[in-house]
Amino acid sequence: MHTGEGSSAHDPHRDIPEATVARLPVYLRALTSLAERNIASCSSEELATAAGVNSAKLRKDLSYLGSYGTRGVGYDVDYLSYQIAREIGVTHDWPVIIVGIGNLGQALANFSGFSSRGFRTVALLDAAEPMQGRTVAGIAVRPFADLAEIVTAEQVSIGVISVPAAAAQDVADAMVEAGISSILNFAPAVLNVPDGVDVRKVDLSIELQILAYHESRKAAEAEESVDDGSGEGVSA
Amino acid sequence: MHTGEGSSAHDPHRDIPEATVARLPVYLRALTSLAERNIASCSSEELATAAGVNSAKLRKDLSYLGSYGTRGVGYDVDYLSYQIAREIGVTHDWPVIIVGIGNLGQALANFSGFSSRGFRTVALLDAAEPMQGRTVAGIAVRPFADLAEIVTAEQVSIGVISVPAAAAQDVADAMVEAGISSILNFAPAVLNVPDGVDVRKVDLSIELQILAYHESRKAAEAEESVDDGSGEGVSA
DNA sequence: CCATGTGAAGGTTTTCACAGCT
DNA sequence: AGCTGTGAAAACCTTCACATGG
The missing domain is CATH 3.40.50.720 (NAD(P)-binding Rossmann-like Domain)
Known part of the structure; x- marks a missing residue:
C-alpha cells in the first residue's frame, strides 16, 4: 500500500471521506440554487442552511477539497461550484x-x-x-x-x-x-x-420502512406521555 | 433527557442505532426471499450473504432487538421475520x-x-x-x-x-x-x-454524482498505474 | 461442538472551539 | 472584526474474537 502518488500530506487530492463525498452533490445543488438567485457569494452558514447541514460540517467537508473560501468573507458561489463539480468529476457529461x-x-x-x-x-x-x-x-x-x-x-x-x-x-x-x-x-x-x-x-x-419505524416510535411515545410531558422529536 | 421509561438496561425496547434501523428492512427482505424458497432456518452467515452485509454486523444489529436466534443452530426464518417486522412497525399496513x-x-x-x-x-x-x-x-x-x-x-x-x-x-x-x-x-x-x-x-x-466521483477516481488511478501495477477497487 | 451474542478494539464521522488570515 | 480552516474531543459505527449456552 503506497501513500499518495506524489501528493504532499496536505494537498487536496486523496482520501475524501465517503460521508463527505455523499454531501458534495448536495452542496453543488445548493450553490446552483444560490447562483440562480444571483447571489455571488455566501458564508458557510448560509450555504449550510441552503444544503440542510450545519456549518461546521460544511466547512470540514470543504476543507478536504482545499481552501476555496476567503477568511472573514465567505465563498464565491461560481468558483466554489466549479471546484466541487471538478472534484466530483461532472465538469464534463x-x-x-x-x-x-x-x-x-x-x-x-x-x-x-x-x-x-x-x-x-x-x-x-x-x-x-x-x-x-x-x-x-x-x-x-x-x-x-x-x-x-x-x-x-x-x-x-x-x-x-x-x-x-x-x-x-x-x-x-x-x-x-x-x-x-x-x-x-x-x-x-x-x-x-x-x-x-x-x-x-x-x-x-426500505425508505418507507425506515420512516415507519420512527413513526411507530412516535406513536409509542405519545402513548407513554400520558404522565410524561417531554416531546422529543427526530428529524433528518 | 431521561433514560429508559421502565426498561432494564438490556431489554429490547429503546435505542436501536440509526445505522441498524436502516438495515432492518434489508434483512426483512432477505428473509422474505429465503421464505419464498422454502428455507425455514438459516445461520447469520447465510442471512448476511443474502442481505449483502457481513455476519458480525448482522449479529450485532439483531442483538439490539433481542435474542431471537439459537446458539449452535441459527435463526428461524419466519420467527425472525416477524420480530423484525414488529420492530419496524410493519405488522399492520x-x-x-x-x-x-x-x-x-x-x-x-x-x-x-x-x-x-x-x-x-x-x-x-x-x-x-x-x-x-x-x-x-x-x-x-x-x-x-x-x-x-x-x-x-x-x-x-x-x-x-x-x-x-x-x-x-x-x-x-x-x-x-x-x-x-x-x-x-x-x-x-x-x-x-x-x-x-x-x-x-x-x-x-445525487446518487449518480456519487458514482461519478468514484468513476473519476478509477480513471485517474488507471492513468497513474502506467508505472504502478496495483489495482485497488472500491465497492459498496 | 457450533453458531449466537457481545465486550472491547479500531475506524469513521460529527461536533467543538479557536487559531489564523483577510 | 469576522469567517474560514482545522486540530482535538466526543459520538457513532464496524469489526474482532471469544465466552456462552443450546
Whole structure:
C-alpha cells in the first residue's frame, strides 16, 4: 500500500471521506440554487442552511477539497461550484444507459435532473418485445441484447437498473461483462459484483420502512406521555 | 433527557442505532426471499450473504432487538421475520399518500413493492387541472386542495412528495399542517420541517454524482498505474 | 461442538472551539 | 472584526474474537 502518488500530506487530492463525498452533490445543488438567485457569494452558514447541514460540517467537508473560501468573507458561489463539480468529476457529461423501461425506467428517462446535472442518457434498453421500436423521452428503446455494443460504442461506464428484482442480477452481470463499472440499482435486490465495480441502491420500500419505524416510535411515545410531558422529536 | 421509561438496561425496547434501523428492512427482505424458497432456518452467515452485509454486523444489529436466534443452530426464518417486522412497525399496513402524479408519481403509484411491504396508497394528489379525474394504478387523482381532508379521514401519517423542486417546500408545509409527520421526498430540494417531523430524501442525480466521483477516481488511478501495477477497487 | 451474542478494539464521522488570515 | 480552516474531543459505527449456552 503506497501513500499518495506524489501528493504532499496536505494537498487536496486523496482520501475524501465517503460521508463527505455523499454531501458534495448536495452542496453543488445548493450553490446552483444560490447562483440562480444571483447571489455571488455566501458564508458557510448560509450555504449550510441552503444544503440542510450545519456549518461546521460544511466547512470540514470543504476543507478536504482545499481552501476555496476567503477568511472573514465567505465563498464565491461560481468558483466554489466549479471546484466541487471538478472534484466530483461532472465538469464534463457522463454517458448513462437505463435498462428496464417500465414505469420507473420511463420516469427516469424523462427526468430532466439527470441531464442537467452531468449525465446524458445515451440509450434505453428493455428485453420485452412490445417495448421495441417505442420511443421514450425522445430516445428509442433498444433490445437488451445490444447492451455490450452500446457500452463499447458510447464508452458508457455508468448503468441504471430499473428492472424487476428477479432480473436485476442478470442485468448487473451483463453490465459488468460489457465493461460498466458503476451501477445505480432501483431493483429491490442485493447485487453481487466483482471488486472495482461500484453499486449504489435506491430502494423505495426500505425508505418507507425506515420512516415507519420512527413513526411507530412516535406513536409509542405519545402513548407513554400520558404522565410524561417531554416531546422529543427526530428529524433528518 | 431521561433514560429508559421502565426498561432494564438490556431489554429490547429503546435505542436501536440509526445505522441498524436502516438495515432492518434489508434483512426483512432477505428473509422474505429465503421464505419464498422454502428455507425455514438459516445461520447469520447465510442471512448476511443474502442481505449483502457481513455476519458480525448482522449479529450485532439483531442483538439490539433481542435474542431471537439459537446458539449452535441459527435463526428461524419466519420467527425472525416477524420480530423484525414488529420492530419496524410493519405488522399492520400504513396508509400513504402521494403528491405529484407526474412520471415519477405514476411510477410510484404503480410500484407493487409499496403495497406488498406494509404500505397502502390511499390517495394520489395533484394540483394540475388536466390530472383531475384521471385514474392511476386504479386510484383516482384528486385535487391537492383535498390534502387535509384526506389525511384526517384516512389517518395518514406518511406522505410521498414527487413534485418539481420548486413546489416541494409548499407541499411539505401543507402536509405538516395537515398532520403528516413522515415525508419521503423525491424532489431535489432541501425541506424545512418542524421538529418531530421526519424527512427522508431520495435524489437520483445525487446518487449518480456519487458514482461519478468514484468513476473519476478509477480513471485517474488507471492513468497513474502506467508505472504502478496495483489495482485497488472500491465497492459498496 | 457450533453458531449466537457481545465486550472491547479500531475506524469513521460529527461536533467543538479557536487559531489564523483577510 | 469576522469567517474560514482545522486540530482535538466526543459520538457513532464496524469489526474482532471469544465466552456462552443450546
